[in-house]
Every structure is written in structure tokens, then in C-alpha cells.
Amino acid sequence: MPLPAPVRSAAEFAFRTAGARFRSSKRVTRWVFGLELTSRERPVLWDLALLALRAELPRAIGDVRRVLEVGTGEVGVLSLVVARALPSLDVHAVDVNPQFVDCAHENAVQNGAQVRFFVSDLFSDVTGRYDVIFSAPPYVPRAWGDAHRHRGGDPECVWDGGEDGLDVVRRLATDAPAHLAPGGRLLIATSDFYHRPDEVRPAFEGYHVESRRPSAWNPTRLWVLTRAPSGDPR
Numbered sequence: 309m310p311l312p313a314p315v316r317s318a319a320e321f322a323f324r325t326a327g328a329r330f331r332s333s334k335r336v337t338r339w340v341f342g343l344e345l346t347s348r349e350r351p352v353l354w355d356l357a358l359l360a361l362r363a364e365l366p367r368a369i370g371d372v373r374r375v376l377e378v379g380t381g382e383v384g385v386l387s388l389v390v391a392r393a394l395p396s397l398d399v400h401a402v403d404v405n406p407q408f409v410d411c412a413h414e415n416a417v418q419n420g421a422q423v424r425f426f427v428s429d430l431f432s433d434v435t436g437r438y439d440v441i442f443s444a445p446p447y448v449p450r451a452w453g454d455a456h457r458h459r460g461g462d463p464e465c466v467w468d469g470g471e472d473g474l475d476v477v478r479r480l481a482t483d484a485p486a487h488l489a490p491g492g493r494l495l496i497a498t499s500d501f502y503h504r505p506d507e508v509r510p511a512f513e514g515y516h517v518e519s520r521r522p523s524a525w526n527p528t529r530l531w532v533l534t535r536a537p538s539g540d541p542r
């Protein structure tokens with residue numbers, strides 16, 4: 309039997325509050341990521357996508373020379389994890405939000421991680437080519453986000469993926485080939501909570517596509533995309 313609405317709201321409130329407290333604890337973050345993270349605006353430092361990618365990315369990136377993260381977030385945590393796990397790697401990271409880029413740079417200094425952070429709207433200010441480009445882009449459908457996410461105080465750039473949630477995913481897939489080295493890979497995270505895999509897959513037309521869920525309980529899905537041998541996939 310469904311719970312009465314007041315009980316449901318109280319349970320949801322308790323879950324969100326306790327979950328947010330847990331995820332904004334610096335001690336918990338240090339334990340999960342091995343990093344000292346300081347944010348300026350967003351108290352919650354990580355989510356399920358970060359949790360999945362933290363373990364998965366260094367392995368998925370493998371033995372390459374140059375990587376780029378697109379949409380690195382306020383503390384740049386994935387780039388910091390990657391730079392610390394693979395110290396010989398040249399790690400660059402961009403975000404459209406200048407405050408995030410400043411704060412991520414401070415976190416890199418604080419953690420002794422070598423990452424070059426800069427402001428860019430996807431690839432607008434990116435030059436050169438990378439062996440791997442990775443991203444946990446905003447992928448929340450706008451109507452869902454309007455109803456739920458703004459309550460957590462996140463700016464729209466963090467979650468808003470447009471009407472169906474896949475606008476940024478599609479732009480990434482379209483624009484990345486010009487910035488991938490020959491044989492380069494594009495790694496994108498989405499969430500099965502918002503999209504079935506067959507809804508996302510058409511965005512990657514022209515790529516060789518592998519996708520997997522690193523863990524059964526976490527809805528994060530990692531897409532590993534390789535350019536078609538002919539070069540530009542489109």
C-alpha cells in the first residue's frame with residue numbers, strides 16, 4: 309500500500325537531508341576520493357556518477373598521453389582523481405562556469421595535482437587533440453529538473469540537459485571528433501535513471517559504441533565511443 313503523502317514527503321526530506329549531509333562531509337569525501345575538496349557554493353561534493361567514475365575512469369583511460377575533461381564541475385574532482393592515479397598523463401579540464409574553473413584550480417593546488425583548468429563552452433576554447441575526452445555532462449530532462457533539482461540549489465548548468473536531457477550529450481558527440489587524436493576515445497557518463505540506453509544510443513551514430521554499467525546498484529552508465537576509421541563519423 310502506498311505511503312500517505314505527508315509520510316512520503318517526510319521520508320524523502322529525511323533521505324535528501326541525510327544524504328546531502330553525508331556527501332558534503334569532508335571526512336567522507338576524503339575517504340571516498342582520497343582528496344581534500346573545498347567548494348565555494350555547492351556544499352554537496354559528489355553524486356552517484358562521480359562515485360562510479362572515480363573507480364572506472366583511470367582504468368578506462370589506460371595508457372595514453374593527453375586527456376581532456378569537459379564539464380569538470382566546481383571542484384574538478386574527476387580530473388584530480390585521474391591526474392593523481394596516472395601522474396604521467398597531461399590532464400586538461402574545462403567548464404563553462406568561470407567560478408567552477410577557479411575553484412577547481414584551487415583544489416588542484418591544494419591536492420598537489422597537475423591539471424590545467426580553463427573556461428570553455430564545450431570545445432569553444434579548446435585547441436589541439438586528445439587521446440581521451442571524458443565527460444559527466446548535464447543530462448537531467450528539464451521538466452524533471454525544474455520539478456526537483458532546483459530545490460537543491462544547483463545552478464542549471466550542472467544538471468540541465470534540455471528538453472529530453474540529451475542536448476549536451478549530442479553536442480559533445482558531434483563536436484568531439486575535431487578534438488580527438490587518431491584512435492582517440494570519447495567517454496561519456498549518462499544515467500539509466502533518466503534514459504534507457506536505446507534512447508541515448510542514437511546520439512552516437514557513426515561511432516563504434518560500447519556501453520556498460522560499472523555497478524548494478526548505481527544507475528550511472530559509461531559510454532566508450534571510438535571514431536569510425538574514416539575520421540569524422542558524420
Ligand SMILES: C[S@@+](CC[C@H](N)C(=O)[O-])C[C@H]1O[C@@H](n2cnc3c(N)ncnc32)[C@H](O)[C@@H]1O
Nearest residue numbers: 379380381403404405429430444445446465466
Ligand atoms: C553534471 S555536472 C558534472 C561536474 C563534475 N564532473 C562532477 O561530477 O561534479 C556537469 C558540469 O558540466 C558543466 N557544463 C555544462 N554545460 C557546459 C558546457 N556547454 N561547456 C562546458 N561545461 C559545461 C557544468 O557547469 C557542470 O560543472
